[in-house]
Structures are given as structure tokens and as C-alpha cells.
Amino acid sequence: MKKPFQSIAAFFCAVALAAPAVAAEHPLDPLGAAEFAKVKAVLQKAGKADAQTRYPLITLLEPPKNVVRKWRKGDAIPRRARVVVRQGARVFAAKVDLAAGILEQWQEVEGRQSSVMFEEWAEAQELALADSRLRAALAKRGITDLEKIYCPPASQGYFGQPEEEGKRLFKVYCIDLRAAGNNYYGWPIEGLYAVVDLAGKTVVRVYDSGVVPIAKDNLNFSEKDVAEYAGLRPALKPVLLSQPRGKNFRIEGNVVEWQKWRFHLRMDRRVGVVLSDVSYEDGGKARPVLYQGYMSEMFVPYNDPDFGWFSRTYFDVGEYGLGLLASQLVAGTDCPETAAFMPSVINDDEGGAIELPQMLCVFERNTGSPSWRHAEFLNETYEGRPQVELVVRMMPQVGNYDYVIDWVFNQAGELDGRVAATGIDALKGVKAKNMEEPGAKEEAAFGTMVAPNLVAVYHDHHFNFRLDLDVDGAENYFIRNHYEAVKLPEEHPRESVYVIREDVPDSESWARYSLGGKIQRFRVASAARKNRVGNPTSYEILPHGSAKYILPDSEWYSKRAGFLQSDVWVTPFDADERYASGDFVFAGKGDDGLAVWNKKNRGVKNADIVVWVNIGMNHFTRSEDSPVLPILWRTFKLRPFNFFDRNPALDLRTKFAE
Numbered sequence: 188m189k190k191p192f193q194s195i196a197a198f199f200c201a202v203a204l205a206a207p208a209v210a211a212e213h214p215l216d217p218l219g220a221a222e223f224a225k226v227k228a229v230l231q232k233a234g235k236a237d238a239q240t241r242y243p244l245i246t247l248l249e250p251p252k253n254v255v256r257k258w259r260k261g262d263a264i265p266r267r268a269r270v271v272v273r274q275g276a277r278v279f280a281a282k283v284d285l286a287a288g289i290l291e292q293w294q295e296v297e298g299r300q301s302s303v304m305f306e307e308w309a310e311a312q313e314l315a316l317a318d319s320r321l322r323a324a325l326a327k328r329g330i331t332d333l334e335k336i337y338c339p340p341a342s343q344g345y346f347g348q349p350e351e352e353g354k355r356l357f358k359v360y361c362i363d364l365r366a367a368g369n370n371y372y373g374w375p376i377e378g379l380y381a382v383v384d385l386a387g388k389t390v391v392r393v394y395d396s397g398v399v400p401i402a403k404d405n406l407n408f409s410e411k412d413v414a415e416y417a418g419l420r421p422a423l424k425p426v427l428l429s430q431p432r433g434k435n436f437r438i439e440g441n442v443v444e445w446q447k448w449r450f451h452l453r454m455d456r457r458v459g460v461v462l463s464d465v466s467y468e469d470g471g472k473a474r475p476v477l478y479q480g481y482m483s484e485m486f487v488p489y490n491d492p493d494f495g496w497f498s499r500t501y502f503d504v505g506e507y508g509l510g511l512l513a514s515q516l517v518a519g520t521d522c523p524e525t526a527a528f529m530p531s532v533i534n535d536d537e538g539g540a541i542e543l544p545q546m547l548c549v550f551e552r553n554t555g556s557p558s559w560r561h562a563e564f565l566n567e568t569y570e571g572r573p574q575v576e577l578v579v580r581m582m583p584q585v586g587n588y589d590y591v592i593d594w595v596f597n598q599a600g601e602l603d604g605r606v607a608a609t610g611i612d613a614l615k616g617v618k619a620k621n622m623e624e625p626g627a628k629e630e631a632a633f634g635t636m637v638a639p640n641l642v643a644v645y646h647d648h649h650f651n652f653r654l655d656l657d658v659d660g661a662e663n664y665f666i667r668n669h670y671e672a673v674k675l676p677e678e679h680p681r682e683s684v685y686v687i688r689e690d691v692p693d694s695e696s697w698a699r700y701s702l703g704g705k706i707q708r709f710r711v712a713s714a715a716r717k718n719r720v721g722n723p724t725s726y727e728i729l730p731h732g733s734a735k736y737i738l739p740d741s742e743w744y745s746k747r748a749g750f751l752q753s754d755v756w757v758t759p760f761d762a763d764e765r766y767a768s769g770d771f772v773f774a775g776k777g778d779d780g781l782a783v784w785n786k787k788n789r790g791v792k793n794a795d796i797v798v799w800v801n802i803g804m805n806h807f808t809r810s811e812d813s814p815v816l817p818i819l820w821r822t823f824k825l826r827p828f829n830f831f832d833r834n835p836a837l838d839l840r841t842k843f844a845e
């Protein structure tokens with residue numbers, strides 16, 4: 188059981204281990220502890236760093252794609268680091284060649300801010316709690332024991348207000364922990380906020396809109412708590428995954444092999460799980476499919492004009508980091524008992540290493556469904572094959588929310604990206620206990636009352652995936668197929684049929700699409716290879732569940748999350764274009780990212796292209812989300828389309844090996 192800590196920094200310090208020095212075995216392996224130390228030594232030697240220097244990010248600077256492609260076991264492994272450095276409020280971007288011990292690049296990043304560091308979490312809270320105005324406002328609410336409250340800082344976004352300039356703003360709000368067990372978010376001290384500037388180390392203002400009663404319900408969800416207020420159902424007889432003859436996959440270093448699939452897997456501090464060099468073995472040869480895939484941004488805007496709520500527009504990847512927030516996986520619930528677990532090594536504020544065990548899991552599961560089947564009643568024959576999938580999983584805990592990020596491989600050459608949300612809805616304290624009280628509808632105008640005195644505010648979850656597809660090689664083009672109804676001749680008994688039209692965009696300003704109500708299908712095709720009947724080999728991208736976005740493009744948060752202006756984007760590969768909202772997202776002004784790059788209108792035909800796909804959920808909150816949210820999934824599928832000559836799962840066996 189994790190003990191509650193006042194800050195994420197304290198939590199991490201408590202579990203940090205001395206990471207063993209493991210040498211990289213592959214050019215895409217994540218940096219290890221010794222490499223973090225080398226980065227610091229190189230910067231110090233170059234006179235760029237001292238004991239006060241902070242490191243919001245130290246991560247692998249990947250070798251060029253052609254180097255990775257050509258690399259074979261036994262070849263030298265190029266190792267470089269991409270570093271974001273803080274000297275006070277100044278931010279620098281650096282590149283370090285680790286093998287040569289050389290600082291390759293050092294550049295001040297003006298007018299941009301770094302992601303949030305561990306120590307800022309504690310610092311913002313301490314500044315706020317030291318403020319006499321905040322203490323007086325808490326005392327007015329009968330709260331004098333500061334050990335019994337939790338005051339997390341939330342990034343304040345950017346709204347074009349003059350007072351935001353030159354500041355690093357967090358909004359600190361407080362939660363009453365007197366009744367808290369495993370729920371740290373159930374008892375907001377509503378209407379009270381400290382706006383803290385961590386650039387000037389000051390509390391800019393304390394905002395108090397008046398006392399709102401604190402909820403009284405038990406909102407904890409341990410078995411003991413639930414038994415008291417809702418009762419427990421009888422325990423189930425075991426329903427388990429079992430693999431009595433062992434695993435069918437192999438993990439060597441960071442390379443995973445399973446059922447003709449082969450890929451490299453690593454954890455990145457910013458984007459979390461990264462899949463690279465994904466190929467599928469066909470006719471004895473590895474055919475490239477996806478050079479790299481990861482969630483490049485997660486944007487969660489809340490939708491309430493209240494002072495404490497309007498600014499809650501979180502970029503959880505760019506402002507915080509999914510690898511940073513990765514949560515330890517529990518065998519038997521988060522992943523099956525049969526899973527293989529992998530650790531992660533990320534840097535801390537001082538540039539040291541934190542190794543955390545069980546941050547990624549890899550497992551097989553029988554879906555209980557066929558991979559394919561046909562039953563023929565005419566001659567009473569049947570053919571069917573059991574379906575087994577391979578899952579790669581991480582679970583970042585982003586404050587009150589828990590996410591599951593899965594990559595699911597199947598035996599038919601398909602690869603799904605899946606994201607689920609669970610955890611706790613963000614709750615706003617209100618005076619009303621019931622929707623039938625006077626004033627309740629006004630208090631719940633931007634959310635759903637889920638318990639007495641608590642409204643779960645409406646919000647959205649937008650996930651952007653960067654998919655560097657290399658289908659049968661890097662030279663690819665993008666195809667959009669759309670369905671169109673066509674009229675048949677007057678004399679035909681049927682009025683119309685549809686045809687499927689094809690667009691091949693040659694520039695990126697053309698190659699962006701909104702899903703809308705149209706039937707559209709999207710593919711990345713090889714410019715070099717065709718299947719046995721002469722169709723180009725391709726992989727289809729099927730997004731399921733894109734969150735709709737209806738606020739005007741002039742809205743500040745629309746500009747900052749410009750990637751929402753289309754659901755599907757295509758760009759030519761550029762090693763520096765990694766994140767849908769750009770590198771520096773904290774208090775960003777929307778001057779970087781997909782919507783900006785798209786204006787360059789570069790060519791995307793017969794080129795090395797990257798597809799960016801949004802999926803998400805418009806979270807219309809409901810009482811069933813309280814006190815903890817049943818898991819809700821969104822997915823996209825990468826599906827072979829004329830890539831193989833026939834069903835690639837045809838060769839499956841009817842029965843498992845004895």
C-alpha cells in the first residue's frame with residue numbers, strides 16, 4: 188500500500204533507488220543512471236551547470252532513422268541526450284554526445300517555460316500555505332491544522348492577460364483530508380484559491396468567493412469503506428488467465444518478439460511508453476510497419492467559468508509527463524499475474540536517476556473470441572481459431588485521474604492504441620445537497636451533481652498519438668477514401684449506390700481531416716511495394732471515439748491545443764517535431780505544434796510521413812463516476828490493408844501446443 192505523501196516529490200524521494208549502471212544494448216534504449224551523470228558532468232565541464240542547475244528533462248536523443256535501421260547487434264551504439272536545463276527562470280535546450288563527452292548544442296529558449304519539476308510541486312504548496320491571507324481564509328472555515336489538508340498546485344494555462352506575462356503561475360486549491368482514506372480529492376475547500384508565481388516566488392493573490400460547505404459523504408473506496416456505506420457483493424469464483432506452458436513472447440533487453448511481431452519498447456519521462464521499429468515477419472522477412480508510436484499530448488480542459496475552474500486546461504504530457512507520473516502496476520489487477528514487468532529510469536530535478544520497478548507490463552491474453560471462423564450448415568463443417576493478443580501497458584496517475592495506455596498486437600497483423608480513463612472525477616464543492624433545492628441548478632450549470640455538495644465539472648480528454656508509420660519502408664503516401672452516393676440511371680430499379688473515392692494529398696495543408704459525420708477511411712501506403720494483385724501495400728488508421736471540440740478557434744486554449752482543429756494530420760518526418768503542441772507547453776501561447784507546422788504546407792507524397800491522430804472523450808459526468816470512475820476506453824486501430832496477400836492469421840493452429 189502506498190502511503191499518502193504531501194507532494195509527488197516526497198513520494199518519489201521515498202521510493203527512489205540507486206539505479207544500477209546498465210549499458211545500452213540498442214540505439215533506442217532509454218538513458219540510464221550513468222548516462223544522466225555523464226550529461227551533468229559534460230554540462231558542468233562546459234561551464235553551463237552548477238549545483239543550482241535544474242533538469243526538467245534528460246532523455247534519449249535518438250540517432251537518425253537510417254542509423255537505427257542499419258544498426259546490427261555488435262555495431263557501436265551512438266548515445267546522445269536531449270536536455271532541458273533551468274537556471275532560475277531561464278530555460279536552455281541542450282544536446283550532449285555521451286560517447287564523445289561533448290556539448291553539441293546549447294541554446295537559450297526565450298519566452299518559453301519548462302515542464303513542472305518535482306520541487307515546484309512542494310514549493311507552490313509551501314508558498315501558498317505560508318500566506319497569512321490563505322491561512323485566515325482557512326481559519327474562517329474552521330481549518331487551522333494544516334497537516335489535515337492537501338493543497339496541490341495546478342498549472343494555470345495562458346489566457347492572454349497582462350498579469351500573466353513574465354510569470355510562472357500555479358493555482359493552488361485545498362482539499363480537506365480529515366475524512367480521506369484512499370480518496371484525496373473528495374472534499375474540496377471550494378471557492379478559495381491562491382495564485383502563486385514561482386518565477387517571483389510570491390503569492391500573487393488569494394481569491395475567496397465565500398464559504399462553501401465541505402461534503403460529508405464517505406467517498407473512500409477501500410473494501411472496508413464500501414462495505415460500510417454500500418455493501419459488498421460475494422467474491423467471485425476465480426476467473427484467471429493461466430499459461431501453464433509458459434509465455435509465447437520473448438523480451439531481450441528492450442526488444443520484444445511475439446507471433447511474427449518485433450518491436451523496441453521503452454519508457455520516456457515525457458511521453459511515457461514509446462514503441463519503435465515495429466515490424467511483422469512475412470515470408471521469412473521483417474516488414475517494417477511503424478517506426479515509432481506514442482501519445483504525444485494529452486489535453487484535459489475543464490468547462491466552468493468559475494475563477495478556480497476556468498484555467499484548468501491541463502496538458503498532461505507537455506506540462507507534467509506520463510513517464511514522470513507512471514504508477515506502479517499491481518500484478519493480478521492492473522496486469523495479469525502472468526505478465527512480464529519492466530522498470531523505468533527517469534531523471535529527477537537535480538539530474539540524478541530514479542529507477543522505479545514495475546512501470547510497464549507485457550502480457551498475452553486469450554480474448555475468448557475467435558480470430559476468425561466459419562460454420563457451414565450446408566455440409567456441417569466448422570473452422571475457427573482462438574484469438575490471442577499481446578498487450579503492452581502503462582498507467583500514469585495524473586492527479587485525481589488514472590489512465591491506462593495500451594498497445595495491443597494481434598495475430599492478424601493489427602496493432603491497436605488504446606487509452607482508458609479511471610480514477611476520480613475532479614469535484615467542485617457546492618452549497619446544495621440535492622438538485623431539487625433552490626439554486627442547485629445554477630450551481631450545477633457546468634457539471635453533474637454526483638453526491639451531496641459535490642458537482643463533477645464537465646470536461647474533455649483529448650489524446651494525440653504521433654504515428655511514424657513506415658509501411659514497407661520510409662517512402663510512403665497518404666490515402667483518404669471517402670464514400671459518395673451516386674445516382675443510377677432512371678431506368679434502374681435501384682436509385683443509387685455508393686462509390687469509394689480516393690484522395691492522395693500531396694501537401695500537409697490538404698492532408699488534415701475532421702471526422703465529422705462523413706464516411707472516411709485513412710491509409711498510409713508504400714510507394715515501392717504492391718501486393719500480389721497489384722494493389723499498393725498499406726496500413727489503415729481507424730480512429731474510434733474522437734472527442735468533439737466545439738469552442739471557437741480564437742479561444743486561447745484552442746490555440747494552445749491547435750492540434751484539435753483536425754482529427755487526423757499528416758506531416759513530413761522531422762526529428763524535431765515530436766509533440767502535437769510543441770516542446771514547451773507550460774503557459775505556452777500556441778505558437779508551436781501541429782497547427783503551426785501545418786502552415787508550412789510541405790510535401791507529403793512519396794515521402795517519409797508521420798500521421799497524428801486524435802482520440803478522446805467528452806466527459807459528460809454522472810453519478811456512476813463517483814467516488815471512482817468505472818474504466819472507459821477509447822481506441823484507434825492500425826490495420827493491414829492490402830499489406831498481405833491473404834488473411835495473415837490463416838496459419839493459426841486450431842489447438843494450443845500440448
Ligand SMILES: [Cu+2]
Nearest residue numbers: 608646648806
Ligand atoms: Cu473525465
